[in-house]
Amino acid sequence: MALFLSEQDVEQLLTMPLALAEVEAAHRALSTRRAHDVPRQRTRLPQTTLHILQGALPQLDVIGYKAYTSNRSGVRFLVHLYRASTGCLLAVIEADRLGMIRTAAASGVATRWLARPDATVAGVFGAGWQAEGHIEALAAVRPLQRVKVFARRADRLQAFCARLSHRLGIEVSAAASPEEVVRGSDIVSTVTTAAAPLFDAAWLAPGTHINAAGSNSLIRREVGEDVIKRCAPIVVDSVETALREAGDLLPLFEKGRLRERDLVELGDVICGLQPGRSTTEAITLFESQGMAIQDLAVAARLAEMARARAIGVELPYGG
Structure with missing residues (x-):
């Protein structure tokens, strides 16, 4: 049965x-x-x-x-x-x-293969159910010492940070602004339902890895064109799915500023069929839509x- x-x-x-x-x-x-x-x-x-x-x-x-x-x-x-x-x-x-856990795990796997091995500081946009799993996944694959979190609901943010600090045994603190989240972070993760980009490319340091996990429809955008232009490689869980759902990427396809061949599947990086991070200075991006x-x-x-x-x-x- x-x-x-x-x-x-x-x-x-x-x-x-x-x-x-x-x-x-x-x-x-x-x-x-x-x-x-x-x-x-x-x-x-x-x-x-x-x-x-x-x-x-x-x-x-x-x-x-x-x-x-x-x-x-x-x-x-x-x-x-x-x-x-x-x-x-x-x-x-x-x-x-x-x-929730498998979505976080996808970003964790991408971080394992794309982030610098010495990444110790993460910046996270979002303080909801999904963001909690993402921080746990990042901490499982990199020796995090500090996590900075920004969210619209300031009343929930302090409790969120206190709970994660206690559970994971690392410093999880509230950031006062999106810029504070990004500047000085080795890993930046977006886990929101935002309809407009959350941060500026100018705030990113060389060598940053980005996980964008919330933009799974045309009406959602977390990462702007200015950021995407700085990223190589642009890794997706599935090219076929990204071409249908990646709200961060679809406007660039429409404008002809991004092509299907510019996308690399996560599995191909894992199997060594495509390169992942090429240098310590590269800014890498993982666009996660979710797969059956x-x-x-x-x-x-x-x-x-x-x-x-x-x-x-x-x-x-x-x-």
């Missing part, structure tokens, strides 16, 4: 090191043609939008999808995981935390662990 895992079950099982390992493996599989991924599809109504990401990892014998609805009342996530060889349902997993194979790789590992530990509830269907 299929297994159901709740948010509480996922929290019990999922760690950042696990997510980093599975997300990196998924990108290796995609680069070596051992994975299939379909860019996000959306069905929109005035009140609610349904979002679906689907794909397959044949080496794990899994195929499946993540579906979520966004509404004024909230966002609701579920992953449906099937055995590829038989078509049988393996698991249904509540995926709010799963999605990231969710499926993490979900498959969670389902395996849950069965071994007798965690979750058997469903009366799908076997």
